[in-house]
Amino acid sequence: METVRIYIMGKEYSVPAGLTVMKAMEYAGYKFIRGAGCRAGFCGACGTVYRKEDEYKLRFAVACQKLVEDGMYLVQLPFAPAPRASYDLEKIRPSDNVLLKFYPEIARCVACNTCTKSCPQEIQVMDYIQAALRGDIRRVAELSFDCIQCGLCSMRCPADIKHYHVAQLARRLYGKYLAPKAEHLAQRVAEIEQGKFNAELDRLTRMERKELTKLYEARQIEEGVGV
Amino acid sequence: MSIALTTSTSMSTSGYPDSMRELIAKVEATRPERLKSSPPRMSAEEREKLLREWHPDYKAGTKRPLSIGPSKGELVPHEVADLLEAYPLISPEEVDLSQIDYDVDVLVIGGGGAGTVAALWAYYEGLPPERILIATKLRWGDSNSIMAQGGIQAADRPEDSPAIHYLDIIGGGHYANKPELVRALASDGPMIIKWHESLGVMYDKNPDGSFVEKHGGGTSRMRMHSAKDYTGMEIMRALRDEARNIGIPVVEFAPAVELLMDDLGQVAGAVLFNLETGQYLVVRAKATVLATGGFGRLHIQGFPTTNHYGATADGLVLAYRVGAKLRDMDAVQYHPTGVAYPEALVGQLVTEKVRGMGAMPVNRHGEAFVYPLEPRDVESAALIRECYGRGNGVETPTGMRGVWLDSPMIEELQGAGAIKRELAAMWRMFNRFGIDMTKEPILVFPTLHYQNGGVEIDEHGWTGVPGLFAGGEVEGGVHGKNRLMGNSLLDYNVFGRRAGIAAARHAKGKGAKLGKLTLDHIVAYSRMLEEAGVSNDRKAPLLLPEYRGERALARSLKIRL
Numbered sequence: 032m033e034t035v036r037i038y039i040m041g042k043e044y045s046v047p048a049g050l051t052v053m054k055a056m057e058y059a060g061y062k063f064i065r066g067a068g069c070r071a072g073f074c075g076a077c078g079t080v081y082r083k084e085d086e087y088k089l090r091f092a093v094a095c096q097k098l099v100e101d102g103m104y105l106v107q108l109p110f111a112p113a114p115r116a117s118y119d120l121e122k123i124r125p126s127d128n129v130l131l132k133f134y135p136e137i138a139r140c141v142a143c144n145t146c147t148k149s150c151p152q153e154i155q156v157m158d159y160i161q162a163a164l165r166g167d168i169r170r171v172a173e174l175s176f177d178c179i180q181c182g183l184c185s186m187r188c189p190a191d192i193k194h195y196h197v198a199q200l201a202r203r204l205y206g207k208y209l210a211p212k213a214e215h216l217a218q219r220v221a222e223i224e225q226g227k228f229n230a231e232l233d234r235l236t237r238m239e240r241k242e243l244t245k246l247y248e249a250r251q252i253e254e255g256v257g258v
Numbered sequence: 259m260s261i262a263l264t265t266s267t268s269m270s271t272s273g274y275p276d277s278m279r280e281l282i283a284k285v286e287a288t289r290p291e292r293l294k295s296s297p298p299r300m301s302a303e304e305r306e307k308l309l310r311e312w313h314p315d316y317k318a319g320t321k322r323p324l325s326i327g328p329s330k331g332e333l334v335p336h337e338v339a340d341l342l343e344a345y346p347l348i349s350p351e352e353v354d355l356s357q358i359d360y361d362v363d364v365l366v367i368g369g370g371g372a373g374t375v376a377a378l379w380a381y382y383e384g385l386p387p388e389r390i391l392i393a394t395k396l397r398w399g400d401s402n403s404i405m406a407q408g409g410i411q412a413a414d415r416p417e418d419s420p421a422i423h424y425l426d427i428i429g430g431g432h433y434a435n436k437p438e439l440v441r442a443l444a445s446d447g448p449m450i451i452k453w454h455e456s457l458g459v460m461y462d463k464n465p466d467g468s469f470v471e472k473h474g475g476g477t478s479r480m481r482m483h484s485a486k487d488y489t490g491m492e493i494m495r496a497l498r499d500e501a502r503n504i505g506i507p508v509v510e511f512a513p514a515v516e517l518l519m520d521d522l523g524q525v526a527g528a529v530l531f532n533l534e535t536g537q538y539l540v541v542r543a544k545a546t547v548l549a550t551g552g553f554g555r556l557h558i559q560g561f562p563t564t565n566h567y568g569a570t571a572d573g574l575v576l577a578y579r580v581g582a583k584l585r586d587m588d589a590v591q592y593h594p595t596g597v598a599y600p601e602a603l604v605g606q607l608v609t610e611k612v613r614g615m616g617a618m619p620v621n622r623h624g625e626a627f628v629y630p631l632e633p634r635d636v637e638s639a640a641l642i643r644e645c646y647g648r649g650n651g652v653e654t655p656t657g658m659r660g661v662w663l664d665s666p667m668i669e670e671l672q673g674a675g676a677i678k679r680e681l682a683a684m685w686r687m688f689n690r691f692g693i694d695m696t697k698e699p700i701l702v703f704p705t706l707h708y709q710n711g712g713v714e715i716d717e718h719g720w721t722g723v724p725g726l727f728a729g730g731e732v733e734g735g736v737h738g739k740n741r742l743m744g745n746s747l748l749d750y751n752v753f754g755r756r757a758g759i760a761a762a763r764h765a766k767g768k769g770a771k772l773g774k775l776t777l778d779h780i781v782a783y784s785r786m787l788e789e790a791g792v793s794n795d796r797k798a799p800l801l802l803p804e805y806r807g808e809r810a811l812a813r814s815l816k817i818r819l
């Protein structure tokens with residue numbers, strides 16, 4: 032079995048190559064309480080900072096999606112204690128300065144790009160903060176969409192910006208106010224409220240299995256692409 | 259059939275080894291032909307036969323009837339029976355029930371989608387936020403809900419209707435579903451999506467505002483709403499953000515280890531366990547909502563899983579001890595396409611959307627062998643048969659078998675760039691391990707995905723035990739023996755909402771008076787176990803799975819610090 036040496040919070044362990052950082056730590060005997068959530072790259076619970084033996088550079092990853100490498104010094108970050116603004120989405124509007132109003136510290140961005148370099152999702156974080164400053168909510172929403180809210184950017188930012196909270200507000204404003212509304216949806220909800228489908232549903236809920244099976248097997252399958 | 263399933267250790271760095279690359283050439287050779295046509299859908303008889311012969315649910319010796327409790331005699335997988343036929347982690351003498359740490363109207367156990375929705379609707383129903391508490395095992399949102407990729411169903415197009423959705427759900431569930439729950443799921447769907455729209459969830463839309471809607475396995479109309487392949491994350495982020503704005507209190511890393519009852523026979527809160535300090539906390543609540551999700555981390559029959567770290571069936575254990583019934587626990591959902599290579603990602607989900615957008619399962623000879631979008635149980639059985647019945651699987655360097663999913667077809671069918679645009683999470687995951695799925699196929703095999711059954715509820719999310727409600731993956735009856743993709747995100751919204759409303763109404767009701775708190779029910783349960791001759795070395799709930807390496811465990815000492 033091919034093995035690699037890693038240093039978990041300074042202690043050396045030998046672990047099989049080909050494991051993720053998360054599985055390697057478990058192999059070494061760690062049982063996670065913090066630092067493991069989805070185990071698949073979606074929740075941001077497993078932010079990890081590491082350095083390679085001969086490098087001075089700090090690198091960033093999510094432990095469940097990163098292979099161990101020989102000579103890795105690693106540390107897991109429990110969470111980023113980042114304050115977030117409180118707002119009532121019904122009362123605010125997607126105005127040019129709304130992001131700046133709730134997160135005035137974005138004005139302190141010095142364009143160092145550290146946030147972008149720290150992002151395990153390879154999001155253009157600095158660019159979305161710059162877009163937030165310009166009041167371009169749509170651009171912030173689009174650029175930040177893949178954010179798993181791991182907080183690595185915010186831990187590193189010299190201006191103490193809470194990137195992922197700014198982005199969350201932008202996405203909700205976009206989804207609620209800027210994206211066009213689905214008219215067919217509103218219409219269907221109204222139809223349901225008026226009881227348009229009740230008789231048919233009454234009939235189906237009472238139907239015997241045999242008859243249901245017949246209906247099911249005879250369904251017309253709409254032409255079109257899958258998900 | 260003996261399936262080689264590896265869970266961790268050893269090998270693979272990046273990209274495919276040469277042995278696999280040679281086989282990829284065969285996939286490329288047949289691609290132009292396969293782009294023109296796919297194998298036909300199976301007939302009902304063919305499906306039945308395939309399931310009986312190859313679906314893991316039909317494998318002999320993998321289940322047993324429960325020996326005690328409200329669902330005594332029902333068949334469940336051994337892994338589930340082992341937890342239900344197990345002793346409590348705590349004993350009543352250790353816990354001082356006169357010292358109450360949280361006294362609330364509604365306690366929500368589980369901070370995933372169902373729990374967050376239940377708390378929000380308990381608030382909308384008129385409870386002040388401080389009268390609600392969410393207690394959860396990991397961080398708020400660390401859950402199956404945040405991982406969903408493919409989408410959520412709702413019958414909101416003119417060519418669709420809740421009745422058509424009803425038929426898809428109940429046929430997909432092999433007619434074992436509870437009709438009133440199916441009805442609730444189908445008819446609340448559009449209202450849920452409208453609620454999400456008002457919360458600012460960024461669903462994929464066309465320029466005119468209509469949703470981009472597609473098929474999923476087993477749907478007869480295109481009704482899958484998505485947010486790229488981060489659908490679950492986008493919904494969960496917005497729900498949690500809303501609950502944060504409202505100020506609903508949450509305690510993290512504090513799983514419920516037991517429900518509390520009162521001397522009137524009602525559920526009256528829970529005992530929580532602070533995972534970091536080892537202390538217990540007593541929560542008294544007029545109504546309790548169970549929203550603890552599923553059981554993937556039990557690794558039924560040794561399968562790898564798509565589920566999050568905390569999916570350990572705790573809710574089933576807790577509910578069973580207070581007298582709630584379970585149903586449809588004999589049917590387990592395996593997702594047809596879990597990652598089979600690289601080893602580091604084994605078991606993680608390859609969303610159905612990949613097949614939906616045109617990728618076709620292909621065997622080691624480059625042949626298509628199954629219609630790509632059969633219901634999940636059927637598709638899974640077909641993949642298992644191809645690998646273990648017909649010997650047409652691709653073997654990985656660690657001895658795992660899988661079949662190709664020909665992802666480059668997507669770019670051919672939907673145009674270049676479609677994968678990065680609509681399958682960003684998938685592309686990123688494989689790319690991190692040196693595989694470019696726009697150019698190379700990916701290797702897949704079924705993975706343990708979803709708990710089809712669970713705690714029985716009525717259409718209000720009530721479990722039949724006074725004071726106890728449930729929503730989401732922990733409950734059963736909605737999907738019968740097989741859930742269709744996109745119906746569980748809908749389920750956690752529909753029944754999380756209904757359970758939250760019912761719990762709030764129960765708490766506000768005139769009759770809502772609690773008696774003296776007690777843990778007598780776990781004493782009685784332990785007595786039943788003793789009478790059934792169950793030895794007391796098994797304890798539950800599990801809380802967290804054990805993944806520490808064998809070498810490390812072999813040398814561990816139980817010294818208390």
Ligand SMILES: Cc1cc2nc3c(=O)[nH]c(=O)nc-3n(C[C@H](O)[C@H](O)[C@H](O)COP(=O)(O)OP(=O)(O)OC[C@H]3O[C@@H](n4cnc5c(N)ncnc54)[C@H](O)[C@@H]3O)c2cc1C
Nearest residue numbers: 368370372401402403406408409514551568730731744747
């Ligand atoms: C990878 C993946 C992809 C999926 N894709 C789709 C899809 O595309 N469409 C779809 O409809 N469905 C999909 N599903 C299924 C769907 O996501 C889940 O069924 C649904 O989100 C379950 O929601 P829930 O709130 O019931 O459970 P969860 O979201 O799992 O939440 C349960 C919460 O309870 C916590 N908990 C557990 N035990 C305790 C305890 N003892 N005390 C306190 N808290 C506890 C857990 O840690 C967790 O936070 C997918 C599932 C997975 C895993």
Ligand code: SF4
Nearest residue numbers: 150178179181182184
């Ligand atoms: S933007 Fe920040 S919080 Fe979001 S994924 Fe990137 S580093 Fe993590």
Ligand code: SF4
Nearest residue numbers: 140141143144146188
């Ligand atoms: S790290 Fe902070 S200061 Fe630097 S570019 Fe990013 S937001 Fe601006």
Ligand code: FES
Nearest residue numbers: 068069070075095
């Ligand atoms: S555990 Fe969720 S991103 Fe790693």
